[in-house]
Amino acid sequence: MTMEDVRQIILSILADIAPDEDISSIDDNTKLRDQIDLDSMDFLDIVMELRKRFNIEVPEKDYEHLATLAGCVSYLTPLLKDRQLAS
Amino acid sequence: MRYDTIIIGAGLSGLAAGIRLAMFDKKVCIVEKHVEIGGLNSFYVRKNRIFDVGLHAMTNYTPKGVRSSPLGKLLKQLRFSHDDFRLCQQDMSEIRFPERSLRFTNDFEFMRQEVAEKFPDQIDGFNKLVEKILTYDALNLDDGDRLLSRPVLESFISDPLLIDMLLCPLMYYGNAREGDMDFYQFVVMFNAIFMEGFSKPQGGMPFILNLLAEKFKVLGGELKMGNGVKTINAKQGTVGSVTLENEEELATEAVLSSMGYVETLNCCQPEVPETDACERGQVSFMESLFVVDREPRDLGYDKSIVFFSTQPRFDYKVPVDLIDISSGVLCCSNNFQYPEPLEEGLIRLTNLAHFGKWDSLPRKDYIAAKKECRAKALDALFTFFPDFRDNVVFLDSFTPKTIKKYTGHINGAVYGSPQKIKNGKTPVKNLYICGTDQGFLGIVGATLSGISMANLHLLR
Numbered sequence A: 001m002t003m004e005d006v007r008q009i010i011l012s013i014l015a016d017i018a019p020d021e022d023i024s025s026i027d028d029n030t031k032l033r034d035q036i037d038l039d040s041m042d043f044l045d046i047v048m049e050l051r052k053r054f055n056i057e058v059p060e061k062d063y064e065h066l067a068t069l070a071g072c073v074s075y076l077t078p079l080l081k082d083r084q085l086a087s
Numbered sequence B: 001m002r003y004d005t006i007i008i009g010a011g012l013s014g015l016a017a018g019i020r021l022a023m024f025d026k027k028v029c030i031v032e033k034h035v036e037i038g039g040l041n042s043f044y045v046r047k048n049r050i051f052d053v054g055l056h057a058m059t060n061y062t063p064k065g066v067r068s069s070p071l072g073k074l075l076k077q078l079r080f081s082h083d084d085f086r087l088c089q090q091d092m093s094e095i096r097f098p099e100r101s102l103r104f105t106n107d108f109e110f111m112r113q114e115v116a117e118k119f120p121d122q123i124d125g126f127n128k129l130v131e132k133i134l135t136y137d138a139l140n141l142d143d144g145d146r147l148l149s150r151p152v153l154e155s156f157i158s159d160p161l162l163i164d165m166l167l168c169p170l171m172y173y174g175n176a177r178e179g180d181m182d183f184y185q186f187v188v189m190f191n192a193i194f195m196e197g198f199s200k201p202q203g204g205m206p207f208i209l210n211l212l213a214e215k216f217k218v219l220g221g222e223l224k225m226g227n228g229v230k231t232i233n234a235k236q237g238t239v240g241s242v243t244l245e246n247e248e249e250l251a252t253e254a255v256l257s258s259m260g261y262v263e264t265l266n267c268c269q270p271e272v273p274e275t276d277a278c279e280r281g282q283v284s285f286m287e288s289l290f291v292v293d294r295e296p297r298d299l300g301y302d303k304s305i306v307f308f309s310t311q312p313r314f315d316y317k318v319p320v321d322l323i324d325i326s327s328g329v330l331c332c333s334n335n336f337q338y339p340e341p342l343e344e345g346l347i348r349l350t351n352l353a354h355f356g357k358w359d360s361l362p363r364k365d366y367i368a369a370k371k372e373c374r375a376k377a378l379d380a381l382f383t384f385f386p387d388f389r390d391n392v393v394f395l396d397s398f399t400p401k402t403i404k405k406y407t408g409h410i411n412g413a414v415y416g417s418p419q420k421i422k423n424g425k426t427p428v429k430n431l432y433i434c435g436t437d438q439g440f441l442g443i444v445g446a447t448l449s450g451i452s453m454a455n456l457h458l459l460r
């Protein structure tokens, strides 16, 4: 999976979690929390979706890496690089 | 086959918890005793009409786009869009006491203005109270908080009438305790009713319930209806299975129960010793529904909900008699902003009632007592409001006994025990509770309770 694939995956997770939000306008380097007001319940959902879709566990101490879209991509790409994009 | 979680009860809290668990691929089964979903907020059919049991209004209305509010949280956690719920806002509601009335809408500034006009010498205190409410952390799941409301209110407001008028709606819509109300619950309900406000889903409760049940099933959840849990089998303080009324045994890693705290412990095998120490809920209601031959507003009923007291002091407690006619709630289902008017006019009247008195009546006296209490409640109402007796085309009433029969809650206590178990834990290790006795009340509250208990105990 490429960085762009990972980015698209995060966006699709966010679109699932927040059906009423406009995901297309998200800026990669601004905190997600400030753009689509995510709270701790939502971060749990992102982590749970990653577990469900790719079987990867994000330990609580690493949640800070998920604060921005760019952060998510750089944290998750190494973990997902050998995966094929599921059809 | 072993389940990850068995949920007891397909009321709002059980359905919401089920969706959360199924969403993350847990093997989950909801077991419901009754043949309909919904529990305290179900619906029933009489003479080809569908009536909601518990829906006057959904509290906690916030508009689309507000995501940090309870409704916003609920929607995103269950992955619904605001439009999916088809919420129609109230017109205007009222608190009516002898010679004094306060109106409120879904815009809090309107109410603040009302208080300023009707109680000019109290508005400063009221504003300070609002400040306190805004900064109070009412959703903390720690159990330590035992503050009661009246003393807090008295420290801000010196007119007892205003205190009673503020408490009346909040107590009727979410207080398990007689006389006073836990302050955290006051804050929760103040936000839910005055700061946020009322709406009704187009299509009523059946619509919302089906939406939840469908989502649960699409996500792979299993729903067993008409077959209650008889025992929760908990050897050495750990649940391994539940046995249903038809003797079927279901193995499970954990149980989340919405039937009530004491009700849940009563099902445990072997018995859980703590049971006798728990406070049982007492507060219940009689409710009458009147289908009328025109729009309620054409009969002089133009408010969405009216909380009233015919006496200058409002007393929220289990009455000595079958019902207490000195106060109540009046709901006109039509007075919400539906895209199209409802087919018929519907007025609902709720009064406090005594479970034990109703439960001990023999069958024929029970029927007669319903009629008599309904007539008395109307007489009291008509000292304040226009008479609509000649316009009634159909009527029906239910009592605390009905509520007990269909939901299993001890004493038909609509808001459960006054002693809430906010963290949802029980003496049994993998047995948790959600809903009414966990402490978030009402439709939105119960739903959030199911979500937060599933998140806290069963998804980590």
Ligand SMILES: Cc1cc2nc3c(=O)[nH]c(=O)nc-3n(C[C@H](O)[C@H](O)[C@H](O)COP(=O)(O)OP(=O)(O)OC[C@H]3O[C@@H](n4cnc5c(N)ncnc54)[C@H](O)[C@@H]3O)c2cc1C
Binding pocket: B008, B009, B010, B011, B012, B013, B014, B031, B032, B033, B034, B037, B038, B039, B040, B041, B053, B054, B055, B056, B057, B058, B059, B227, B228, B229, B230, B258, B259, B285, B287, B403, B406, B407, B408, B409, B414, B434, B435, B436, B437, B441, B442, B443, B444, B446
């Ligand atoms: C008359 C009335 C009016 C109301 N009006 C409003 C209103 O206008 N607005 C509002 O927000 N709220 C209102 N409420 C409150 C609201 O309905 C409740 O707070 C909410 O529905 C509680 O949901 P719950 O999931 O906690 O409990 P419940 O709905 O009671 O769910 C528990 C479920 O467990 C099932 N059960 C019990 N025992 C067993 C067993 N042994 N095995 C299997 N299943 C079992 C029951 O059948 C039930 O379905 C009203 C309630 C009533 C009764």
